[in-house]
Amino acid sequence: MSSISVQAEPILSVRDLKKHFGGKKTWSGAVSKTIRAVDGVTFTIYEGETFGLVGESGCGKTTLGRCIARALDPTGGEVVYAPKEGGAVDLASLKPRDLRPYRQDVQMIFQDPISSLNPRMTLLDIIGEPMVVNGLARGEEVKHRVGDLLERVGLRAEYMVRYPHAFSGGQRQRIGIARALALNPRVIVCDEPVSALDVSVQAQILNLLQDLQAEKNLTYLFIAHDLGVVEYLCDRVAVMYVGQVVELAETSDLFARPLHPYTEALMSAVPPANPRAARAPRLLEGDLANAANLPPGCHFHPRCGYCVERCRTEEPELREYSPGRFVRCHRAGELKLDGVAELAEADL
């Protein structure tokens, strides 16, 4: 696990980012229900780090990732990016034309190795198109670069004439990585890049990602629902619940001592690495709250085992519990919650 220096420069600062779906007033006056997929998220990512984002499916982490890469247009908030040449730009509010120069700096890797590659394009086109679009290369130059990239991600250069269907899932994910690298980005939003792969292949892809990070000084926003992968890869982790960050901490701290009951519940759902550690799993009961119709007070309270009256009425703020540690819980600190770190460490 790589460790970053705290002095690293912030590369992306997400401030109060919001993405709402629906909620538009139609001409007939009816207002459709608003879905608050991302509802005021704030965090900072430092250059060179791997920032993890975890949560159940549907908690808004993918939407958040896409807003940051501007695959979606955020409803509100800022994504302040620090370009290489200095200064700061708000990616969230730039018009598409102004956004163009920064597009290449923030790229994405997708979860689904099938749908993320256009079946009707050869690898050359798939990986070469970003270069052509952004005017980085043309003609023979594209072939060269694509060949290099393919070899870098562990594929043979001559595969570039082939179509994606000829490749296995892991190979396709490598192609997806090569495409993301085509523009020499500084930040890559990895949207669950390994969750669709076999376990044995997962490790290879994760290793590749780590190697590339070291080599090219990449910054990753790593979205996952698999805590094991996050623990393995990430420097810091943010836990999301229905569009909000409920806890943010350095990976080791978070896993050692979660402060939010939701984090604890997530961890308990992970099959223990050591089966001997008999521990009653604190499984999550009930469903994820409906983002279109949020419960009052703490959004997590209907599922929380530690819920008190205050949780039902008053919505907690995200507060800095200790330097670099944030939590959104009225009872943070009061509760003694179980982590997994010590168990894992015990096994090592």
Add this chain to the structure above:
Amino acid sequence: MIRTFAPTRRQFLKLGGLAASSIALGGLGGRAFAQGSQYKEAPQLAEMVASGTLPSVDERLPEAPVVVEPLESVGTYGGHLRTGIIQNRGFQARSAWGPEPILRISRDGQSVEPNLAESWEYTNDGKTFVLHLRRGIKWSDGASFDASGFDFWWNHVNLNAELSPAPMAQFMVQGEVPTFEMVDDHTVQWTFVAPHANLPALLAHGPGGSIPRYLPRHYLEQFHADFADEAALNGRVAEAGFSTWAELFNNRSNVQWLMPFDNPAMPTLLPFKLSRPMQLNVLVADRNPYYWKVDPEGQQLPYVDDIVLTNYESGEVRDAAIAAGEMNWVNTDTTFTNLPLYREGQERGNYSVKLWQTDRAAEHTIMFNHTVKDPVLRELYNDVRFKRAFSLALDRQQIADTVYLGFAVPSQLQMIPGSKWRNEEWATKDTEYDPDGANALLDEIGLTNRDGQGIRQRSDGRPLVLNMDIPVDDPGSLAVAELIIEFMREVGITFNVRSIAREQVRALIDNNDTEVGIWIGDKCSDAMFPHSPEWHVPYLATGWNVWGMAWAQFYASGGQQGEEPQGDAKLVQELFDEMQITVDEARRLEIGNEILRINAENLWNIGDVGQVPIPVILGSNLRNYPEEGFTGFSWLGNYNYQIEQTYFEGGAWSGERS
């Protein structure tokens, strides 16, 4: 009775004589039967009488019913007449079961006979026209027919601005509306500013056929604002979904622009009455139990039980249905070009195809618009040498061979053979095929400059292009026009044909925007020519007489619109004016000849080929219908052959399917 016909002046003797002589020809007249028991009726009616739903035949018939002399033999009751019309064309549908006009055209098509009116006379120096109606006729609902219906029609329909935008023009002489008077229950008269010489002919044609539809005042008063209770009428209007009483009246009186006979409740004087309105394209008319004509043996007419009329949206399909043996009596809209189809199906379909003559002097008249807006073309079109050249350039034998199965003769638009105005010389003038002569004439006019493609140039240097507009639903004209394109190319003229919707051609004509027109060269019969010389006199602003539309508009609007004609065009209008008020036969003959002579000289209309017969489909065992005859607009189809006395030998059509 004819006896009441008493011309007051010697000059009207000829006219009277004409009417009198026609009785013998047509076999129409009153004949008293000594005892009522001598009348016989159809079995269905006898059943109804027996069951008490219908009065006896003696009560239904007039005291002296009209006796129709059958064409061949006295018939037997029974059978369905099956016929088909195309696209609800009004006049064909009307002629399907024969109008009973006020007067009628004789079987030979030459003269006018009594019908609903038993006689007529001119009084007051010919300015007053007196009509004596038959007595004892009953409407199909049993009500009596008398002169009060005429009063209703004249005063409350014809002169009612809500029902009639303008009084019927055929009743006007020199633009003036006559005064009407109901003399007694069976006598009406109109007084004109000058003798209306064509009125008997008109009462036997269009107006004579359409007026009777307004006569059943006992039925129609309930829909008329002058008579009906206002509240009740408003209720009826609202219930039927209309917004004005006039709409309701028009609807109930069956006076429809396209579809006649839609209201079975409407009383009629026709041999058949509607038993079911047009449903799914089929309309059925049963025998009228009160029909007022009998045969010499006292059998009430008509002989056949009913008429089944199918409307077809496509002429091709109607003709296929004929060939399939679905019809036994078709005489409208058949085309000679489809003769092979009709004849091939004869045996299978239990019918035979007769070839009848028409009122077409030429199948088509090709008309250059002499009042065209383009000044260069106008000068050209008014040069008779140009039209002669055009005529000479037409290979009429080829038209006959390719379009009319070789069965036509070259012909100008004169009169049909047999007409008293027929002139063989004029009818064939400039009809020989002579492209060299045509070229020489065109050169003589000065159209000598040709472009690279050999197309002659107009005097202003533009290529000479003739544009013709053809209604798209007229394939016959299109076929001829397609050949004209080729004929014109041979003499160095570009001939453009544009086929557009009929209504759009109409709009072009109304704006005098047509250059060259083509239409069927009909109405060239003695029955029509004196009062409707559409092709020979520019008088009709609403016709298809493209050749002098602006002149006609000037004439029809009394100088308000159009363009004042000069020279010969003015002359024929004056001759036509004279014809309308001249009853002297010799003078009428002279006037007609003069009009036709001027036409032959000016070549206003150019005919293609003539004497193309019309196929008439008759069921194999249909009797009392002539083998040879005339059909066409001049006789409103062929109503003068009296469908009421036609019958099926054996009481049913041999082709009837069970």
Add this chain to the structure above:
Amino acid sequence: MMNYAIRRSGQMLVTVFVISVIAFVVIQLPPGDFVNSYLATLSGGNIVTQDAIVALRAQFGLDENLVVQYWRWLTNLLQGNMGISFQYQRTVLDLLAERLPLTLAITIPTAIFVYMVAIPIGIYSAVRQYSLVDYLLSFAGFIFLAVPNFLIAIIAIYIGYRYFGGGVGGLFSPEYELAPWSIGKVLNMMQNMSLAILIIGTSGVAATMRVMRGMLLDELSQAYVETARAKGLGEWRLIMKYPVRVAVSPVLSTIGFVLPALISGTEITATVLNIPTTGPLLLNAVRSQDMFLAASIIFVLSILTVIGTFISDLLLVWADPRIKL
């Protein structure tokens, strides 16, 4: 879904209003008006004076400004009064009531026939691509596409009467025309109607079948099918489960047009088969500029289109869950 339906209904109202304007304007495109066409139907000898023409225009309200005419038509329409037909002198409602049921009785079974036949055939041809059956179906399909319906109808009629002694068009054969209702008459009507459905439907079947085949071929080449196949799903089950649902969506997306297309597009065939649907009526009304009749038919058809599009949008969502509303 409910929300969506409500929202769409609101939009439909706007569309229908726009369409009503278009309908009214479009029929005024050709030069002239009903009075011209009335004169066109007159034969010579019927003299209409210039005064009468002016009076006729006034009687029909044609002398007024187009906006006024439109407004009068629209306000009447909102009260359920579609006006009267100039040429028939009957209420438009009356004419529609006579023709629309038959039109629907022909077109709805035709639409069902088209989909019921075309979709399975399309699926079969795609799955068994380049088999003999696929070739035969392609060939037959293209023959029906390449020969105009009108001609097919005429040939059918010809063969019918020439070799089978059948009737020519219409809903009843002559022997049943005058007969009272009986089982024989009903059968006769159904026989005649099925011929119409068959002829009108053939080109639709051919086209829909080709589209279905093409779309399914696209879908079958998608990676997920390979994946599913690798998992050992039965071939037909696999195909029916997902690719067919996705491939059918473009077919469904045109369902809304099928009804109006059948109604207005078959007027030529209906003409040949002599079935009095609204098609010939509209053609006639437009040609003769029978304003209220034409505009009202167009309006009714457009409402059917709008409803059809709406239904097809709902079906689309059902067929392809990837589509969001």
Add this chain to the structure above:
Amino acid sequence: MTVEAAPTTATAPSAVADGVTARIISPRRLMWWKFRKHKLAVASAIFLILAYLATIFAGFVAPYDPATRSRNLYAPPQGIHFFDEIGQFHLQPFVYGWKMTRDLETLSPVYTVNPEEKFPVGLFVRGEPYKLFGVIDADVRLFGVAEGGYFHLAGTDHFGRDMFTRLVYGAQISLSVGIISVLVSLVLGLVIGGISGLYGGWIDNFIQRVIEAIIAIPTIPLWLGLAAAVPRDWPPLYQYFAILVVLSLISWTSTARVARGRFLALREQDFVTAARVYGASRTRIIAKHLVPNLMSYVIVTLTLAIPGIIIGETALSFLGVGLKAPTVSWGVLLQESQKVQIIQFYPWLWIGPAVCVVSVVLAFNFVGDGARDAADPFSR
């Protein structure tokens, strides 16, 4: 368990060993190789090329001028013979002359073979003069008989015009003018449907409403209005073309609906998101990512639209908006033959054009199938 499955495609030719710089076989060439394997498609393509050549060299291929009328009206096709009536073999094939009489009852022409008249059929025969491409004077025809004879391979029509000639000249219109309008409508449909499906939101909504309104405009009054609006001194072909262009401006709607439906589904796919993230423009996304995934649909639409537009001509002529004489097209020929009499007595008049339309459409279809398979990365 396999960690990394080997690539499964065996057909792709392997690249030359020296890595990336090697000349890599272009996908286009690859497609051509695949297309060539599709025998029917190749045959169809050759047929289409010949058909187009025939339209270009119509004057040479057709034995007569399309307007030339012979004395033989409604003459059936003349059979080509190698053996004469006494069974003697002739190396040069010949046709018999016709003897025309009229059936006295129906007045229809009746043709019987006249054994007295034999016209040897030859290739490159001198016939009526014509202008090749409208400029070069020529009189050599591909085939024909010597002067004084006549040869009507596909019979004659009511004016005695050679049907084969008219079919060749008809192809000039049917294979060109109509297809242009098909393409215009396809491109419009894909682009507008693509924008609608890709943008979504109010743009989509607006486009959908516009489509609805356009579809609701009934075509009949529109055609009639157009027919009146087109200047009448234009040559018939221009008038027709103008109307077709306007029609294609209306007929794109159904393509657009389909494209939108597909695009709505496709735009959710990650490869589209990826393209957006690396800054590909909307147009590029439509053209390079979405449309290729609609290949089958595009090909099907094209092959369906071609007979549609040819037949559309017949509907247009029915309304009086179509082509006018003397211009000839397959649609006009089909329209002219829609008569019971022709079906009954002169079937060659409708069978000829119908066979032409069917074979061209089938050929387009097979070429389309071949092209799709060639472009399809999954085909074996």
